[in-house]
Structure formats: structure tokens, C-alpha cells
Amino acid sequence: LSAESWIVEHIIPIERNEGQRQRRALKFDVVKTYEVPRENEKEPLLLDLEYSQFGKNVVIEQRNRYHPTFLHLLNISQETNNCYYVGTVRHHENSLVGLSTCYGLVSNSTTHKKGFLQKEACAGFIHDGVVDYFIEPLHIVNGSSEHILYRMKDSKQTRLPLWSCDIKVDDKLSNKRFVSNHSRVKRSLNKQRYIESLVVADSSILNHFDHPKIAHWYILTLMNMVNAIYKHPSLGSAVEVVVVRLIVLHDESQFKAVADSYDTLKRFCIWQEKLKINNTSHHDVGIFLSRMNFCRKNSTRCSTLGLAHMAGICMENQSCSVNQDLGLITAHTIAHELGHNLGMYHDGEKGRCEPPHDSATIMVPEYNRVPLLMWSNCSRDNVSDFFEYEVCGQLMCRRYLNKQYHCIPALSYLPADGTICDNNKWCMSGKCVPISEIPIPIDGSWSSWGAWSSCSHTCGLGVEYQARTCSNPSPDAGGKYCLGLRKRYRTCSLGPCTSSFHQDDLECEQMTAKELKNVTIWKASFYENAPCMVLCSLSSSSYSATPSTDEVGRIERLKLRDGTSCMINNQTRLFKGICISGICKKLGCDNQLDSTAVEDQCGVCNGNGTDCRYISKIFQHTYKNANSSMTKTAYIDCN
Structure with a gap:
């Protein structure tokens, strides 16, 4: 990305003390409020932030040829001290923020220096509902951290792609991917889901920074931004992306990326799958980061920033992606490839969900427009359909290991935060921490059920459905997305069919x-x-x-x-x-969903077996043709 592609402003974010405010009875969130001044703008951006969850036991491993298991093991909860945040821009509809206030990061392209920054340096992104801003620390000025705030310019003349994505779709459909559970499930159900991530960074990421710790903070800042993107209400599902394991490779002794993106994806998927065995930090998806240029298979075009398996998050050797690192904007690449893992297709291809004019969505195949909106209706439907399968709960529950079956949960459910554990304290990520108050978030609530849709078929048996939306009100200021039924179905019939077309x-x-x-x-x-x-x-x-x-x-x-x-x-x-x-x-014999109605031995639905007719005939025949293989004996009227 060239420097000419960005509009850059130098800013100093100001932390504000907002005091305490109650969210609900006996329930509080922790908040930071930052004021972000912008040049040529009358009003600063006020950011209301709450702690982001990265799991209770995030582990960082550093590996090299001399220490193939781990060079250094670190529990991140001992280091971060709650410095990753997600939130919103005050008074900005559909806004979203993902920030880190740990040590921040230093970009070679801005300072030509490397080193540690003092705490409270900010790094992350701010989406005000229209424009994406990226914020990075620059250097220390008079005891405070000076930052740059930049946004991308829209190059309407060239429209050169800033990212390009490939999708890996297997030629063979796996039996396991669509195994269905024929239990009493007939409604679309929203649940809180957690995607546990392994992030692997190669030596090119480490060499970009002067110290491993800065590389750690940078990578986790990216993942916090990804988590914020998946919390946006436009996704239509309650999803948290958490990091359970971070591996930084100091050399290429264990895994080496190559320019062929397909080959790198295949080998990384196999490598990360082996890491699940005998490890307590089980992950649902593996994410590989490198600053190497990736090329398409059998092509000299090296503009591919990411590659992932379509709907592969619950499949062995397919729950993975490779991503080229280009700075903080890489968070959008990771979110995009994870979307493919969750069954999302590209927007705008084959006429599907063409983004609005002069804008782009997360799942566009090439990102060359600004502003970047969040999730399209197609992405929302794709991920809802994927979660309705519940395949992860079924397919990754057991793995054959040492001739024994072991339980391996996927998309596991974490206990909810907010439980009171002491006076003025509550549970947060498994710890009993002091309560602070924030501006009141608004949790989403369901609208009333809509009208029944038309019958899916114009003849024969079909289905119709009612739907509702999380819009009464929509979640705001970090409030939770609605959980529960999104659609409900019933059977319908408009008369018999005359065509036999399959x-x-x-x-x-x-x-x-x-x-x-x-x-x-x-x-x-x-x-x-x-x-x-x-x-x-x-x-x-x-x-x-x-x-x-x-x-x-x-x-x-x-x-x-x-x-x-x-x-x-x-x-x-x-x-x-x-x-x-x-x-x-x-269906029951009465053609109702999940009905227990069955036919008796007489073929009568919910019958008691008393309506059978017994028909007997005597057949006597002398074979005249020994070569005849079939002889008509009698005709039985089944009406």
C-alpha cells in the first residue's frame, strides 16, 4: 500500500473519566472513554470502550529449531492487564471500535525506529458508521503518546485492488460436513458462539519488530479488531472471536511458507491440526500470518492477500487460513478469510449481494473502495445457515487417538460474564474484578413475528415460515445481540402436483x-x-x-x-x-414437522390397527413354458 493511498492526521487521544453509571441492576461493565480530535472536524470522536475477552488462559509460544516445542511460554493474562477493548463511537449509528492500549506498535514506514512504547499507547481501528480510521502510536511527546490517525482515499480513477482473495473448495463433498441430527429442530436459533483461534506468525512478522513483545501486542491487537468486526450487529449472530494460543516462529525449522498460496494453505492446515493432539489449548480455527507475497496457483500474479477453505471450520485439515500481513488493515483480511471458514461466499460475485455504489463490504473479493461497510445480507444469511447445521458440535466431538475416542469441543460455550462475586465485584473472563460503570448499553430485542411467507411450492407439500429481526431495539453501545428463535416453520400444501420432474x-x-x-x-x-x-x-x-x-x-x-x-x-x-x-x-404421517404421528399396520395415520382388510386368493396353474420367468397370479385392489 502506497503512502499516497492514505489521509494521515497526527492526534493525541485523551482519556476521559466518565464516572460511574449503572447498566442494569447489579450488573456493570468496565469502560474507557477516549476523545480523538480530528483535523478540519468540529467535533472529536468520543469512544466508549469495554474490555474485550481473549479467553481465560491465552498462551504465547516462541519456537525455533533448538526448542521445537516452545522456546518461551507466557500466559497472556499476566501481561495484558485488561488492555484490549471493543466499543462504539458515541452518537454514531452502526459504529464500531477495536483498540489496544497495551504498548501499541511501531511501524517502520512511519518512524524508521523500533522499540517499546509506554503503556496507554493506542492501536486499532475506529469505524464511525461511514469511514474506517486506523490509529497507531508514533513516538513519545512530553510524556504522552502521539499517534497517527489515517483513513484510505478512494482512488476512483484506477480502482486498483488493495486486497484479493481466493477460496479453496474441495472437489469432493465430505460425508461429515452435512451429517444432520434428526432431533426436534425446526426453528432458527440464535446462540452465543465462541470461535477459539490459534494464531501462528512466521519469522517475517517477528523480524518486522525489534522485540518479540511488540510482535505479540501487534498480533493480538489485530485479533481484537477481528473480534470487534464480528460483534457488529450487521452480522446477525452473537459471535466472539477469542485467541487461545499464539505461536511465533523464530525460524523456518517447523513450518515454512512458500509463494504458492494453495501449497502454503494445505501444509499449514495439516501442521496446525497436529497441534490439537494432547494440548489443553484446543482451537477451532488456525490463522497463519506472514509478510510474504502469496501468488495464485500456477500464476505469477502475487496479489492474493488471503486464502481459506470454504465452510471448513468443522473439518479436519480445513479449519484454517493464510493471510498476508500489511499492517492494521490485515484485520479485515483475517475477518474475511474467517468468514469463508464459516461458509460465507464473496459479495458481488454471480450477482450475489452487490455492495452499494462507492462502498465495499467485508466479503468483497477485492477491496478497492471506501468506505468499508460491515456485513452484507448475504453474509448474514450464510453464517446463519452454517450455524443452523450445528455441525461443529457433532463433527468435532470425538477424535481417534491411541485407539481411544477423546472429546474435542468446538465453538465451545464459555460462562457469561457479569456474575456478582463479591461486594462491588463481578466475574470477567473467569476472574473476580472490581466493577466500573459505563454509559448504558442497549441490548437488542426481537421484533414481533412477521406474516407467514408464501408456500415454498406451488403444488404438493411445501413449507412456509415466519421471521423476526433483532430491531426492537437494535443493539447499541456494545449491547448484546438477540438470542433465540429467528425463524419458525410449518408445512403447507396448495394441491397435488402433475409433473414428475426431479x-x-x-x-x-x-x-x-x-x-x-x-x-x-x-x-x-x-x-x-x-x-x-x-x-x-x-x-x-x-x-x-x-x-x-x-x-x-x-x-x-x-x-x-x-x-x-x-x-x-x-x-x-x-x-x-x-x-x-x-x-x-x-415429518409425521400427518405431514406436520416433528409430529409423532405414525401409521399403524393398516397404513392408517394414528390408527389403532382395526381398519385392515385381508384379501386372499387361490392360484392354480400348470407351467406350459419352462422358460417363463414371471406369471400373473392375481390382482389386488389397494384402494
């Missing part, structure tokens, strides 16, 4: 129609363990059209439309079901 073929036919200009023909195939998914693969006739290299062997995974009929096999018998969000949900 829904699998219909979905793939729609893909063919979208790509007719590329002469691409998609063919459906059935997947037994995921009855509500269809695999659309390129038909052999498409290859004559010379598809691009990354398209050969490509398989697209699509959810069948809600309301499509499906069958559930529980190993003892088959149950009729209906597809909702890609999962086959059980």
Missing part, C-alpha cells in the same frame, strides 16, 4: 441457465447422506467448451429448495421428511 435436476438446470454464455452444462447427482443437498458436476459435453483450469473437475454443492421431499434413514427404518435450510427434517 428437484435435483431442476437445481442443476438453473445453474446451466445462468452459465449458458460459457456453454457450461451441469448434471445432478444424488448424495445419500445429505438428502437435501444436490451435487452439480460438469457434464462431459461441457469439456469441449474448454472451461477454465479451475473449473475442470469442479463440483458445486447446492441446497435443495425448502419444502422439497426427502427421506431419513435412521438405520432401522425410513421416515418421510422435508428439506429446510439444507437439512432433512422429520
Whole structure:
């Protein structure tokens, strides 16, 4: 990134004492308020901040060829003393802040010096609802920390991409990814979720700073910014990104990044997976950071800033990403690649969620516009659908190790903060700490249920749903996002169908129609363990059209439309079901979701077995043709 891409202001943030204010009865948050003056602006930015959670036992490891396990082990809770914050800009709607006030960081491009800074130096980002500002400490002035506050200029003439992202999608669909639990689940449920992260930085990050501690603070500041991005209400889910383990590699003896981003991702995913064995700091996702330039596979173009497995966070050797470090803006890259791990697709591709004019969202494939908005409606829907699968709770619960099964939780649930533990004290990250008061945050509350949607199918059995939003009120000033039901479903029917066209073929036919200009023909195939998914693969006739290299062997995974009929096999018998969000949900014989109604031996729904008709006939026949393999014996009317 060139210096000409930034508008830079020199500022001195001022800490303000706001006193104490009660949030709720017997519940308080800890707050810092900073005043950030800006040149050519009448009003400063007032930041209301609360402690960010990085887990109870975050471990930092330094490794080299002589100490392959760890060179130095540090419990971060002993060092940080609550200096990572998330919050909002006062009086700015949809604002977001992620700051560190530890030692800050020093950028070679600004000071040409390296070294420690005094405490209370700020580093992080401020999103005022319209513009992203990045703040870094510069040097010490008269006993206080002077900073630079910069924002990106929009280069409307060139529109050169400032980041570019690739997605790794496996050609084969794993059985495990879509194993569904046929229990009584028929509603969309919002829960608090915690994504436990391993962050690995190579020697290029360490060499950029003069001391390992500054590298530590810098990396954790990035991750605090990522956590703040995932707390933005536009995501539509209550998510905390916490760091449980940080590994800084002093050399390349254990893992070495290469220019090929695909090769680096593959080897890092395998390497980080091995770190989970016999380690108490289990992680859900591995994040690799390097200042190396990454190139696309078999290409000399080296503008790829990140690469991740699509929806791979719950899969072995796929819960990982690689990211190029370019300074504080790297937090957006990490958030973007983590979004892919959580099942988010690119915005703006194939007509999906094109960002508003002259703006960008977190999941755009190339970031070349400002201001940067947060999450699009497509990203919101993608992550909601992903969490509805509950695959992480099922798929990572056991791992074969030493011929024994061990429990490995994923997206684990941490106890809630705010429990009173002593006079004027409460629990925060597992510790009993003094209570301070902040401006009252507003927790989100659900709106009333909307009207029932139209039936998903114009004939036969389908589903319809009611939805509500977290908008009564929307969360503000660090308030919590709504938990609970987001959608609820029921079955509907508009009459019998006359067509026998299979829904699998219909979905793939729609893909063919979208790509007719590329002469691409998609063919459906059935997947037994995921009855509500269809695999659309390129038909052999498409290859004559010379598809691009990354398209050969490509398989697209699509959810069948809600309301499509499906069958559930529980190993003892088959149950009729209906597809909702890609999962086959059980139906009773009365066609109601999760109904316990079953047919008796006479085929009567909820019958008592007294309505059976017994039909018997006598068959006598002398074989005249020994070669005949089938002979009609009788006709039984089943009506």
C-alpha cells in the first residue's frame, strides 16, 4: 500500500473519566472513554470502550529449531492487564471500535525506529458508521503518546485492488460436513458462539519488530479488531472471536511458507491440526500470518492477500487460513478469510449481494473502495445457515487417538460474564474484578413475528415460515445481540402436483441457465447422506467448451429448495421428511414437522390397527413354458 493511498492526521487521544453509571441492576461493565480530535472536524470522536475477552488462559509460544516445542511460554493474562477493548463511537449509528492500549506498535514506514512504547499507547481501528480510521502510536511527546490517525482515499480513477482473495473448495463433498441430527429442530436459533483461534506468525512478522513483545501486542491487537468486526450487529449472530494460543516462529525449522498460496494453505492446515493432539489449548480455527507475497496457483500474479477453505471450520485439515500481513488493515483480511471458514461466499460475485455504489463490504473479493461497510445480507444469511447445521458440535466431538475416542469441543460455550462475586465485584473472563460503570448499553430485542411467507411450492407439500429481526431495539453501545428463535416453520400444501420432474435436476438446470454464455452444462447427482443437498458436476459435453483450469473437475454443492421431499434413514427404518435450510427434517404421517404421528399396520395415520382388510386368493396353474420367468397370479385392489 502506497503512502499516497492514505489521509494521515497526527492526534493525541485523551482519556476521559466518565464516572460511574449503572447498566442494569447489579450488573456493570468496565469502560474507557477516549476523545480523538480530528483535523478540519468540529467535533472529536468520543469512544466508549469495554474490555474485550481473549479467553481465560491465552498462551504465547516462541519456537525455533533448538526448542521445537516452545522456546518461551507466557500466559497472556499476566501481561495484558485488561488492555484490549471493543466499543462504539458515541452518537454514531452502526459504529464500531477495536483498540489496544497495551504498548501499541511501531511501524517502520512511519518512524524508521523500533522499540517499546509506554503503556496507554493506542492501536486499532475506529469505524464511525461511514469511514474506517486506523490509529497507531508514533513516538513519545512530553510524556504522552502521539499517534497517527489515517483513513484510505478512494482512488476512483484506477480502482486498483488493495486486497484479493481466493477460496479453496474441495472437489469432493465430505460425508461429515452435512451429517444432520434428526432431533426436534425446526426453528432458527440464535446462540452465543465462541470461535477459539490459534494464531501462528512466521519469522517475517517477528523480524518486522525489534522485540518479540511488540510482535505479540501487534498480533493480538489485530485479533481484537477481528473480534470487534464480528460483534457488529450487521452480522446477525452473537459471535466472539477469542485467541487461545499464539505461536511465533523464530525460524523456518517447523513450518515454512512458500509463494504458492494453495501449497502454503494445505501444509499449514495439516501442521496446525497436529497441534490439537494432547494440548489443553484446543482451537477451532488456525490463522497463519506472514509478510510474504502469496501468488495464485500456477500464476505469477502475487496479489492474493488471503486464502481459506470454504465452510471448513468443522473439518479436519480445513479449519484454517493464510493471510498476508500489511499492517492494521490485515484485520479485515483475517475477518474475511474467517468468514469463508464459516461458509460465507464473496459479495458481488454471480450477482450475489452487490455492495452499494462507492462502498465495499467485508466479503468483497477485492477491496478497492471506501468506505468499508460491515456485513452484507448475504453474509448474514450464510453464517446463519452454517450455524443452523450445528455441525461443529457433532463433527468435532470425538477424535481417534491411541485407539481411544477423546472429546474435542468446538465453538465451545464459555460462562457469561457479569456474575456478582463479591461486594462491588463481578466475574470477567473467569476472574473476580472490581466493577466500573459505563454509559448504558442497549441490548437488542426481537421484533414481533412477521406474516407467514408464501408456500415454498406451488403444488404438493411445501413449507412456509415466519421471521423476526433483532430491531426492537437494535443493539447499541456494545449491547448484546438477540438470542433465540429467528425463524419458525410449518408445512403447507396448495394441491397435488402433475409433473414428475426431479428437484435435483431442476437445481442443476438453473445453474446451466445462468452459465449458458460459457456453454457450461451441469448434471445432478444424488448424495445419500445429505438428502437435501444436490451435487452439480460438469457434464462431459461441457469439456469441449474448454472451461477454465479451475473449473475442470469442479463440483458445486447446492441446497435443495425448502419444502422439497426427502427421506431419513435412521438405520432401522425410513421416515418421510422435508428439506429446510439444507437439512432433512422429520415429518409425521400427518405431514406436520416433528409430529409423532405414525401409521399403524393398516397404513392408517394414528390408527389403532382395526381398519385392515385381508384379501386372499387361490392360484392354480400348470407351467406350459419352462422358460417363463414371471406369471400373473392375481390382482389386488389397494384402494
